[in-house]
Amino acid sequence: GFGVIIMEVAVAGDRGIPQANFIQNVEAVLGSEYEDTKIEALLKQLQDLYSKYKVLEVRLTQNRGNLKNKLPEIKKTLEQVTLLSSKKGGDPISTHFELSDSVYANAEIKDVDSVCLWLGANVMLEYSFEEALGLLTRNLSTATTNLKTVEEDLAFLKDQITTTEV
Numbered sequence: 001g002f003g004v005i006i007m008e009v010a011v012a013g014d015r016g017i018p019q020a021n022f023i024q025n026v027e028a029v030l031g032s033e034y035e036d037t038k039i040e041a042l043l044k045q046l047q048d049l050y051s052k053y054k055v056l057e058v059r060l061t062q063n064r065g066n067l068k069n070k071l072p073e074i075k076k077t078l079e080q081v082t083l084l085s086s087k088k089g090g091d092p093i094s095t096h097f098e099l100s101d102s103v104y105a106n107a108e109i110k111d112v113d114s115v116c117l118w119l120g121a122n123v124m125l126e127y128s129f130e131e132a133l134g135l136l137t138r139n140l141s142t143a144t145t146n147l148k149t150v151e152e153d154l155a156f157l158k159d160q161i162t163t164t165e166v
Contacts, residue, residue: 015149017056017160018052020049020160056157057154057157057158061154063146064151067143067150070143071144074143077117081115084109088112088113089111114132115129117136
């Protein structure tokens, strides 16, 4: 049968994504006589809902991309801090230090008991190994959880877009 979609107040996982419902009985929504004003109002409501979904999709896709870029960086930094922490008080570590894009210098790290981490917005802070490991572990956990949430939201949103398009 022929159906129409209307928006319900329910939201996905309390994250503010309105749910689109497929209605089987058009007469129940528009009445037995299809008035042009009712049809136009319903179509406008559907178009508004569809536009909101597309804006949300773009935002969530950008968030997912940002999180996917951050995760490997956090993991790499966590591995590096773990390595430095394990070498504390031991033999010096030889490494390459990045001066700028594709320009490196040899460096020797010895007798280190803290690390400096970029926090963003041109801010760098010095942490003890324990503090840095704790911060990076929390950041990794938070980023992983956020990525899972964004992917769930995108899957739900794609279902709502499909329902609205039908």
